[in-house]
Amino acid sequence: MNLIHEQARDIPVLAETDLLVTGGGPAGLAAAIAASREGVNVLLMERYGCFGGVISQVGVEGFAWYRHEKTIEAGGLVPEFEQKCAEIAGSNPECQSLSQALDAEMFKYVADVMIEEAKVRPLLHSAAVQAIVEDGIIKGVIAEGKSGRFAVLAKRVIDTTGDADIAAFAGAPYTKAPKDKLMSVTTLFHCKGVDTRRFRDYIKNELKPTYRDWGGYWSIKTSGKEDDLFSPYFERPFVEAVQNGLVPKEANVSLGGSWSSITDEGEVTQLNVVFIGNVDCTDIEDLTRAEIQGRRNALYCVEVLRKKVPGFEKAKLRNFGMTLGARESRKIEGRSFLTAEDVMGEARFDDAIAIFPEFIDGAGYLIKPTTGRYYQIPFGCIVPQKIDNLLVAGRSISGDQIAHVSFRNMACCVATGQGAGVAAAVSLKEGTPSSMVDIRKVQQALKRQNVRYY
């Protein structure tokens, strides 16, 4: 690759703050709100024009599609997000759980309101591009936006970029699977103009979908108790469309997927049927290829739905997500490492900052938390090695592939985000480095914030 030398230059310091949270998805929102409630000054930086991450930028609405009667979960900001959506935006019944699906568009506004109420300083349209590190301690980040390049200095930083961007820029060790082993990326889309009565009849009388159906194209293992539960999943229309040439083979359209809600306005939301593999979502050339291929494949899928699925005859695309949805990239090598055995074995840790139900969705497994089993997440999983005063929350915390497909779920990202926010605030107030924070004081503060970490 050709290289050029970039000249060193002075850049403005836009802000100095106690805590900088980079990335405004489920984890970042939770980290910023939780820390601010502990009384520290927080700035939340986000590269796009809205907060919400995968919810509002990709269109994922199934915030808690794992929830059944006996499910035990973390509380704290997880139900608060849901309540706020119900109050402000209205939500739609999520069809495979006891939850409501969040309205992805309205969540942009819900997030604004929550940030304002928590007195967090928002900074949109600002992409962090470098970490400022001195003697192994993070001091802030360099970011870029329409105003050019600038710095934000902070006593503590939380990386909630999903891709562990800040940890990687800072030189903290991380892992990233080879791209043919990473989870697929998805162009999510929503349809309008569906005859929902006909679609519901088709689901009830013909499709009769259950989680067992995932065992076709996806080769998913369940724990057995999931097999006969309803799942909003279809693959037959897509398999037939490829066999019949309705979709060209080279289009590489995947052969099954799910929807989230069916609304009274004739919408079917969160159509999660376009999967593109071999994409490293930290590589802009891969991202460009996948964005373009994803939109084309989504339109093939709309055509398949119109031709093959009762109720969709006059349906149209309502919208694509504003960006591709990425499921997996970098994960930090933390002080602790969460494993499949921890997730499936109800692990307990002295330094727990959150719990999450035994819910696994990916890496060949689908296990739903119908029995009340849950695991704890240790503080050590959000503490990177080598760089202090930096915590990492959300889908890029430290763990193996199976643990990842559990903790990547949005409600768990909220839980680790809240844990990180509270830990950063306690470390600021106590004057200890974030890696050395008194975990008992963090747990007490989490309890005051109605988090169940035990």
Ligand SMILES: Cc1cc2nc3c(=O)[nH]c(=O)nc-3n(C[C@H](O)[C@H](O)[C@H](O)COP(=O)(O)OP(=O)(O)OC[C@H]3O[C@@H](n4cnc5c(N)ncnc54)[C@H](O)[C@@H]3O)c2cc1C
């Ligand atoms: C297609 C798809 C379907 C899914 N379905 C479900 C589901 O039904 N239920 C569920 O619970 N989970 C689902 N997931 C998983 C879940 O949505 C994600 O794992 C979760 O949103 C991760 O949260 P996060 O806060 O870690 O990261 P994200 O939601 O990715 O948020 C990261 C934020 O950081 C910003 N950012 C990134 N880099 C920078 C930077 N350098 N500077 C500034 N800002 C930056 C991003 O713009 C974004 O706002 C799905 C994921 C995908 C892709």
